Amino acid sequence: MGNVVTEAIPATIVARLPIYLRALLDVAMADVTLVSSERLAGLTGVGAATVRKDLASLGSTGIRGVGYDVRALVDQIGRTLGLHRPSSIVVVGIGNIGRALAQYTGFAERGFRVVALLDADPEKVGTTINGLVVRGIVELSAVVADTHPAIAVVAVPPDDAQEVVDALVASGLTSILTFHPAPLSVPDHVLLRNLDLAVELEILAYMCSHAG
Amino acid sequence: MGNVVTEAIPATIVARLPIYLRALLDVAMADVTLVSSERLAGLTGVGAATVRKDLASLGSTGIRGVGYDVRALVDQIGRTLGLHRPSSIVVVGIGNIGRALAQYTGFAERGFRVVALLDADPEKVGTTINGLVVRGIVELSAVVADTHPAIAVVAVPPDDAQEVVDALVASGLTSILTFHPAPLSVPDHVLLRNLDLAVELEILAYMCSHAG
């Protein structure tokens, strides 16, 4: 039990781990050092039994009759998610969303480091954001080869998205986050996660017209 | 079968409907008028049988041996999601993300209309974005009463988010989308959907360190 080696955690659980982590960092701020599964359940909206099962699945370190040590849990989850050493990120497309990412200072404490910014607009190339110089998109493969980012975030205009994604894939990147309002295609070995704001609003629209 | 009245569609299905819709709008652009469940499955990454089950659950109109009529499906899904008439949106916080939302022209064709912009910064109040004047956050309840938005999108600095959400709830809004890097609390009757970019990156980080 509690094997240190990774043994494929189901996607449903992986999707909840960041939620736990977020809540744990939050209570840690308030100098709380112990949480019960019940408390964590209340903070995250997940069932208490599910919380225990999830934590057990990553070889948890709960103390019977007491709860879980917050710091230990943060470590455990962070390690499971691969955040024990910072992941480098390249941001492609320095529009509103790209700039938000480049300027966001909270990534550091979540284990992410923005290492490069790229844009196609000559007016933006050469400008500095948060200590990073924006480089031209023509340098894409050079920048990737240079900084070896783990993840690329693509926030370019819709018409350019597929092209940029293709270029990233060609440069060897295999994890991409996009904000594109339509499906994008990538080879099977590439992980693409797409956030479409309209999709989020549509889900909310349904819930709102059928409930509260 | 195929009851027109709403009979509580499971959340898993609701979450997929916007994905189908997105793919359908995409193929409609290419003047495609018919799609098979197989094709839709390929476009969205969902299983073909699941696609058929989902569409059947909203009283679908597939034609055996042929496929589904794209326009009919778009209508059907749109109506189910409550998009047959545009939902009004108020955007609170005109930073990078808020500006991106205010400027995004694609919402109209997805059934959403940004009707108001709010910000606390006196420098921003009074400026115009995409034909809308930014109003002060002190006017929040007046603006809500005035424009009756269905959904509020909150993109303010982390420290202000809870306060703004509370004010929105107090003004009577019950559907809120936020971009906050921590849990937010709302009364039970309010629907809050939170997009934490760090969470998305963390999920990607896990997948990337355990697969591709």
Added chain:
DNA sequence: TAGTGTGAATTTCTTCACAGCG
């Protein structure tokens, strides 16, 4: 014939309930 619609089988996820331990 090609592809929907759907019971039935299967897998996956969640909840329950409680033994066991600090």
Added chain:
DNA sequence: CGCTGTGAAGAAATTCACACTA
């Protein structure tokens, strides 16, 4: 005593397979 850890039960979602029909 209180809370974790977990088998077993239950619910939900997915997949299978095929009858059926335009």
